[in-house]
Structures are given as structure tokens and as C-alpha cells.
Amino acid sequence: MTEPTDIRCTAGVLAQLVDLAAAARNPGAEPLENELQRFSRLVQDSPTTAWVMPLDAVAALLDDLAEETRTDAFAARPRIFRSRLAHAAGNEPVDAFLRSLAEILRAPWFAACPDIRELPLAPWEARARFSLLDSFASLTAAGESPQEVVAMDHPDCHGRIAALAGELQRVLYMFPGAGALDAAFARVMPAVTHARLRLLLDAVHAHFAEHH
Structure with a gap:
């Protein structure tokens, strides 16, 4: 032990x-x-x-x-x-x-650290920063709808779903264009794409507006 x-x-x-x-x-x-x-x-x-x-x-x-x-x-x-x-x-x-x-x-x-554009994400850093993002994007990539995966934690959405909203907003802000975001995550988190993140963020906003 x-x-x-x-x-x-x-x-x-x-x-x-x-x-x-x-x-x-x-x-x-x-x-x-x-x-x-x-x-x-x-x-x-x-x-x-x-x-x-x-x-x-x-x-x-x-x-x-x-x-x-x-x-x-x-x-x-x-x-x-x-x-x-x-x-x-x-x-x-x-x-x-x-x-x-x-x-x-x-x-x-x-x-004085280089930003992610100068020094791209490594797999371990991506996991440390965006583990929720990867988990939820992987579920949608496997066929689950964004609405279904966002609703999984209801009514305890103040935990993972609120944190997911923060990760989504942060990544979309860091990489405002679809091409830049997809390229940044293609090697480290293939399920994370600009299109999936936009759908997930829309689902989070809709869920909070309707239920909270």
C-alpha cells in the first residue's frame, strides 16, 4: 500500500x-x-x-x-x-x-510564456485544460445530440455544465475561426471541432434559459 x-x-x-x-x-x-x-x-x-x-x-x-x-x-x-x-x-x-x-x-x-499560437497545445496540456470539453465533444461525435449530453447532469448543472460553458467560451474566444480551432485540436483532441463546440454552447445556453 x-x-x-x-x-x-x-x-x-x-x-x-x-x-x-x-x-x-x-x-x-x-x-x-x-x-x-x-x-x-x-x-x-x-x-x-x-x-x-x-x-x-x-x-x-x-x-x-x-x-x-x-x-x-x-x-x-x-x-x-x-x-x-x-x-x-x-x-x-x-x-x-x-x-x-x-x-x-x-x-x-x-x-513570460509563449501563447498557444506560438507553442501549440501538447496532449497532456489539452487534457489538463479542457477535459470536460473533450468528454462532451466525444459524446456528440459518437452520435449523442448536444441537447442530450448537456441535460445529463440536470438538475445539478451548477457543476460540470457550468464549467463546460466556461471551457467552451474560452476555446471559442482563443480560436475565433473554425480553421484555427480545428487545426489546434486535430492532433490532441480530434473530437473537438469548431462546429461541435458551437452546437454544444448553443445547447448549454438553451438549457440554462429554459431550466435555470
């Missing part, structure tokens, strides 16, 4: 960063700097996330883990986490690698 102290190594921000860094070592993968900039963009685009876990706090967690790698406590961390971290570090000592990540996150230039 996983100990409670291992949660930060199996879920959450440290586990996500280690996974991104490890994946960047794979042949043909994008540079780690690109993935870190996507991570920074994701954190800063959400006022709630930026308040709960600012980049300086993430850097402090990395420094703390770097210190721990030199102690017996690190050996008790999940083996798969330690293996992923070693892969991410490559030929660099693990503690030095973690400190280098922390330095990047603290660097003043790092806060």
Missing part, C-alpha cells in the same frame, strides 16, 4: 514534472524547455492554480526533493518514481537536475 507521504511522488505537481522531464528524454520528444513553458502557461492561466501553487512554491518543492535524494528517506519513495526521476536526469546527478529545474522555474524570463 502506498504510504500517505508518497502522494507527492505519485500524484500532483512533482509527479507531473518528473513525468514531463522523463518523456522529454524519449527519442523524437519535444525539448524539456517547451514542456516546462507549457506547464508554466497552464499554472499562470488559472488564477486559482497560481494562487494555490505559484511557480516559486513548485521550485521550493523541487529543492526540497533534491535535498531528500541525499538521505535514507528517498530510498523509501516509490520505486517507479525514483526510476522515472533517474531517467529524467539522464547523466546528470539527480539532485543537480532537480535544482536546475527549480532555477528555471524561478528565472524572471520564464514567467
Whole structure:
């Protein structure tokens, strides 16, 4: 059984960063700097996330883990986490690698992230940002009507449906043209298209107007 102290190594921000860094070592993968900039963009685009876990706090967690790698406590961390971290570090000592990540996150230039037009969405970032969007668009792509999928949560529409409305509005604002939106999501979320999002948004508005 996983100990409670291992949660930060199996879920959450440290586990996500280690996974991104490890994946960047794979042949043909994008540079780690690109993935870190996507991570920074994701954190800063959400006022709630930026308040709960600012980049300086993430850097402090990395420094703390770097210190721990030199102690017996690190050996008790999940083996798969330690293996992923070693892969991410490559030929660099693990503690030095973690400190280098922390330095990047603290660097003043790092806060100026490229927008999605400059640095396209990666699959993991799309899932983190627009999971509801993908779920509902996939249902409509499978043949469900937008009205049916929007009505699924009724009468508790203040939760997922209200959040879905926000995701729909945000994406349609970010990519005002059908071509740009479809191109941005074709690789990461094929079910997400401009036409489907417009139909879903119309269904949300109609549902709220009629029932709420």
C-alpha cells in the first residue's frame, strides 16, 4: 500500500514534472524547455492554480526533493518514481537536475510564456485544460445530440455544465475561426471541432434559459 507521504511522488505537481522531464528524454520528444513553458502557461492561466501553487512554491518543492535524494528517506519513495526521476536526469546527478529545474522555474524570463499560437497545445496540456470539453465533444461525435449530453447532469448543472460553458467560451474566444480551432485540436483532441463546440454552447445556453 502506498504510504500517505508518497502522494507527492505519485500524484500532483512533482509527479507531473518528473513525468514531463522523463518523456522529454524519449527519442523524437519535444525539448524539456517547451514542456516546462507549457506547464508554466497552464499554472499562470488559472488564477486559482497560481494562487494555490505559484511557480516559486513548485521550485521550493523541487529543492526540497533534491535535498531528500541525499538521505535514507528517498530510498523509501516509490520505486517507479525514483526510476522515472533517474531517467529524467539522464547523466546528470539527480539532485543537480532537480535544482536546475527549480532555477528555471524561478528565472524572471520564464514567467513570460509563449501563447498557444506560438507553442501549440501538447496532449497532456489539452487534457489538463479542457477535459470536460473533450468528454462532451466525444459524446456528440459518437452520435449523442448536444441537447442530450448537456441535460445529463440536470438538475445539478451548477457543476460540470457550468464549467463546460466556461471551457467552451474560452476555446471559442482563443480560436475565433473554425480553421484555427480545428487545426489546434486535430492532433490532441480530434473530437473537438469548431462546429461541435458551437452546437454544444448553443445547447448549454438553451438549457440554462429554459431550466435555470
